[in-house]
Amino acid sequence: MFALLTGALIAACLSAAPPARAQAVLREIHATGSRNYTEEQILALTGLKTGAPVTRENVQAVANYLSQLGIFSRVNWTTRDGDATLTFQVEDAPVVPVWFDNFPWFSEKELMESIRLAVPLFNGLAPQDGSLLQDIAESLTLLLQTNRISGTIEHTLLAKPGSDDQIMQFRVIGPTLTIASLSYTDALARNSAKLEDRKLDIVGKPFSRFAVEMFVSEQVRPIYLQTGHLNVKFSPPEPRFTGDPNQPLPSQVAVTLPIDAGPAYKLKEVTWSGNTVVNSAPLATLVTTKPGDVVDGMAMTAVWQRVEREYARRGYVEAKIDPRPEYSDADSTVSFRVNVNEGAQFRMGKLVITGLSLDAERSLRVNWKLVPNEVFDGAWVEDMLIKLEKPTSEIFGRLPVRYSEVGHLIVPGDPPNTMDVMIDFQR
Secondary structure, X not given: OHHHHHHHHHHHHHHHOOOOOOOEEOOEEEEEOOOOOOHHHHHHHHOOOOOOEEOHHHHHXXXXXXXXOOOEEEEEEEEEOOOOEEEEEEEEOOEEEEEEOOOOOOOHHHHHHHHHHHOOOOOOEEEOOOHHHHHHHHHHHHHHHHOOOOOEEEEEEEEOOOOOOEEXXXXXXXXXXXEEEEEEOOHHHHOOHHHHHHHHHOOOOEOOHHHHHHHHHHHHHHHHHHOOOOXXXXXXXXXXXXXXXXXXXXXXXXXXXXXXXXXXXXXXXXXXXXXXXXXXXXXXXXXXXXXXXXXXXXXXXXXXXXXXXXXXXXXXXXXXXXXXXXXXXXXXXXXXXEEEEOOOOOEEEEEEEEOOOHHHHHHHHHHOOOOOOOEOOHHHHHHHHHHOOOOOHHHHXXXXXXXXXXXXXXXXXXXXXXXXXXXXXXX
16 A cells, blocks of 8 residues: 555665666755645655665655655755755645545544555545545555455545535445435424425435535525524434345445534624725615524525625625624624625626627617626626526517527726626527
C-alpha cells in the first residue's frame, strides 16, 4: 500500500542514478511550508535518511512523487553546505472531508483506522485529485477482500447535502444493498405525517449515506426549522443489517437517524447594521415574525431573500445580507444581528438578444422597461426572465414565436457600475 509504494519508489530512485552522477551525503533534511502535515510526516514520505548518499536526480524524483500525491500544490527543494543540507518547501493543496457512502459492514472508526494503517498520512481529509486518493481506495479494497466482500471502490468529489462545502465520497460498486426502513430518535420526526408520506422517497431504494443525507436536508430539516428548532443537530445515519440472520451477507439495511432537536426558539429582536440606502424601519416591515413568536426558520430565510430583493430593486444587485443569530438557551430566544453590505449601485447597460426574429426582438425591446443608464432594477429583471421561460402573448402579442430554452447572463458592463443583460433563445 502507501508505505510500500513510497519505499519502492525511493529504492528505484536511488538505484536508477547513473554511477557517474555526483553524490552527496545528507547531514540534514528539512521540510517547511505545510500546515496540514508535520515535518516528520513529510520526511517519512520521502524515504531519505541522513548519512545516506543521494544525487540531485534522486531528490527531484522524490519531489515529483510528493507533487503527485495531490496534497501539495507546490513542491520545491534547495540544498546548501555542498548539498549536505536538503530542504523541501511545500505548499498545501485544498483538502476535503472523506465520506463513506455505502459501507454498512463497518463503523466510521473502523474505516478510518483501516486507511490509516495503510496510509499513515491520512487524517480524515483527502485531496481533490492525486495518487493519495488511489492509496485510500486500495486500502478500502483490501478491507473488503479481508472480509470476503466483493466490490470495487470509486471516489467522487461532491457538494455536501444542504451545503456549499465539498466532500470526497468513497463508495462500493457491486453489492446490492437496499434500505429496509428509516427511523428517527426524536418524536417530532417520528410523529410527522409529512415524513411518513415521503418515506418511499428513501425506503426500498439502494442504501446510500448521501441519499439519506439529501433526504434529511430536503425533508427532515425543514420540519425542525419550521417549528423553531434552529439549532437541530443531525448525526450521521446509523445502518444495521436486517433480514435472514442465516444469510452470510444480508442485503437489507435498517437506518436510524439520530436527532438532537434542541429548544424551539422564540424571536427576541432583529437589529440592522451597515444599511444606509434602506432605513431599518422599512427593512423591519419585511420581517413577518413578531417578538415572542416561535421562529419559523424557513420563513426567516425568505425574509433575508426579500431584503436582498429590495436592494436589487434599487440597483444594489450585489448587496449581501449576513444574518447572525445569537441564541439564549436560558429563555429559548434568538436575536438576529443582520449586517448589510450594500455594495455599489448599478445602472442598465446593454441588452443583447439572440435567437429571435427581428419582429420578436423588437417586441421584447418595447416591453423591456429598463433603458440604458437607468437604475438597474434587478428584481424586475428577475421577474422578466421568468416570464420569458416560455413564449407569452404579454410580451410577443400574436407573433408566431417558438423556442424551447432560454439562456441568459447578467454581467458587469462598460462603463463601470452598469449591468449588461444577454438573452439567448434556443429552438
